[in-house]
Amino acid sequence: MQIQIDMENPEPMYAQLVRQVKEAVKQKAIQPGDALPSIRQLANDLELNSKTVAKAYSLLERDQVIQTRGYRGTFVHPEARSHCNTDVATEIRGALKKTLDAMRNAGATDSEIRIAFNELMNQTR
Amino acid sequence: MQIQIDMENPEPMYAQLVRQVKEAVKQKAIQPGDALPSIRQLANDLELNSKTVAKAYSLLERDQVIQTRGYRGTFVHPEARSHCNTDVATEIRGALKKTLDAMRNAGATDSEIRIAFNELMNQTR
DNA sequence: ATATGTACCATGTGTACGTCTGGTACATAT
DNA sequence: ATATGTACCAGACGTACACATGGTACATAT
Numbered sequence: 049m050q051i052q053i054d055m056e057n058p059e060p061m062y063a064q065l066v067r068q069v070k071e072a073v074k075q076k077a078i079q080p081g082d083a084l085p086s087i088r089q090l091a092n093d094l095e096l097n098s099k100t101v102a103k104a105y106s107l108l109e110r111d112q113v114i115q116t117r118g119y120r121g122t123f124v125h126p127e128a129r130s131h132c133n134t135d136v137a138t139e140i141r142g143a144l145k146k147t148l149d150a151m152r153n154a155g156a157t158d159s160e161i162r163i164a165f166n167e168l169m170n171q172t173r
Numbered sequence: 174m175q176i177q178i179d180m181e182n183p184e185p186m187y188a189q190l191v192r193q194v195k196e197a198v199k200q201k202a203i204q205p206g207d208a209l210p211s212i213r214q215l216a217n218d219l220e221l222n223s224k225t226v227a228k229a230y231s232l233l234e235r236d237q238v239i240q241t242r243g244y245r246g247t248f249v250h251p252e253a254r255s256h257c258n259t260d261v262a263t264e265i266r267g268a269l270k271k272t273l274d275a276m277r278n279a280g281a282t283d284s285e286i287r288i289a290f291n292e293l294m295n296q297t298r
Numbered sequence: 299a300t301a302t303g304t305a306c307c308a309t310g311t312g313t314a315c316g317t318c319t320g321g322t323a324c325a326t327a328t
Numbered sequence: 329a330t331a332t333g334t335a336c337c338a339g340a341c342g343t344a345c346a347c348a349t350g351g352t353a354c355a356t357a358t
Contacts, residue, residue: 060346060347060348061347061348062347062348086301086302086303087302087303087304088301088302088303089301096348097348097349097350099348099349099350100347100348100349102303102304103347103348105303106303106304107282110280116302116303116304117302117303118302118303118304118355118356118357119301119302119303119355119356119357119358120302120303120356120357120358121301121302121303122302122303136279136280136281136285137281137282137285137286137288137289139279140275140276140279140281140289141289141293143272143275143276144272144276144286144289144290144293145293146272147268147269147271147272148290148293148294150265150268151265151268151269154261154264154265155235155261156261156262156265157232157262158294159315159316159317160261160262161262161269161294162294162315162316163262163316164262164265164266164269165269165273165290166344168266168269168270168273169273169283169286169287185316185317185318186317186318187317187318211331211332211333212332212333212334213331213332213333214331221318222318222319222320224318224319224320225317225318225319227333227334228317228318230333231333231334241332241333241334242332242333243325243326243327243332243333243334244325244326244327244328244331244332244333245326245327245328245332245333246331246332246333247332247333284345284346284347287345287346288346291314295314299358300357300358301356301357301358302355302356302357302358303354303355303356304353304354304355304356305352305353305354306351306352306353306354307350307351307352307353308349308350308351308352309348309349309350310347310348310349310350311346311347311348311349312345312346312347313344313345313346313347314343314344314345314346315342315343315344315345316341316342316343316344317340317341317342317343318339318340318341319338319339319340319341320337320338320339320340321336321337321338322335322336322337322338323334323335323336323337324333324334324335324336325332325333325334326331326332326333326334327330327331327332328329328330328331328332
């Protein structure tokens with residue numbers, strides 16, 4: 049399993065890491081149940097900050113591509129192959145686009161849409 | 174009809190102007206059909222840039238509170254009283270909030286939601 | 299002691315946007 | 329000539345955020 053992080057690439061490092069892990073699962077370079085390097089270990093190997101790797105791992109776990117088991121380490125999720133094609137962010141883009149189109153058709157300014165968006169996002173709720 | 178613009182107020186000047194015109198219509202300080210000062214005239218009186226007043230007027234016209242008739246000037250819309258309570262931006266907040274809640278419930282990060290939002294907003298379409 | 303994932307504190311850099319400003323130009327009609 | 333609304337060009341300033349970095353601390357279990 050080869051991971052290459054290009055710091056010149058405009059794609060964020062954590063995103064490169066997420067993408068490459070998913071690709072490795074698809075290409076069966078890593079199998080469900082396989083152990084992954086620890087956050088600190090991988091950060092050291094790739095010469096990244098551990099926080100950057102931790103961010104990628106947390107996203108991979110949310111998408112159920114990996115499983116973290118605390119002190120026992122991190123492993124490829126048993127159902128990783130069926131999950132590595134799903135991206136939560138992409139899944140919902142459709143609904144958001146539909147809403148934004150409706151707002152624009154109603155005559156709302158892009159500026160107003162952005163303001164409304166920011167206000168809703170900043171609510172602690 | 175009194176218009177007061179407070180430059181120290183965090184509320185944008187154009188927004189103050191829009192709000193105060195709508196309030197004047199509600200309180201019947203100005204009647205449907207009444208002529209409003211021209212953009213340049215009002216900008217001069219309030220010591221604002223004409224672009225700022227023009228922005229407020231364009232929003233007021235979109236909300237059908239005023240009517241601009243080119244060289245003939247600007248007038249209070251005949252149906253202003255029924256329109257001065259409607260705010261396009263507010264009208265649609267509900268749908269947007271619903272969509273955002275759905276995204277969060279699906280596990281999307283606030284960061285991911287913002288990125289998806291910006292990408293959709295920046296599409297020329 | 300060592301290692302795991304996780305949580306919190308913080309800083310710096312770059313980008314994007316809102317707001318307001320300024321100038322110029324146009325077609326309209328008086 | 330004068331005045332109307334409108335459109336385009338541009339810049340400055342402040343704010344908000346994504347990204348990446350740094351450190352410290354915790355409970356967990358070996």
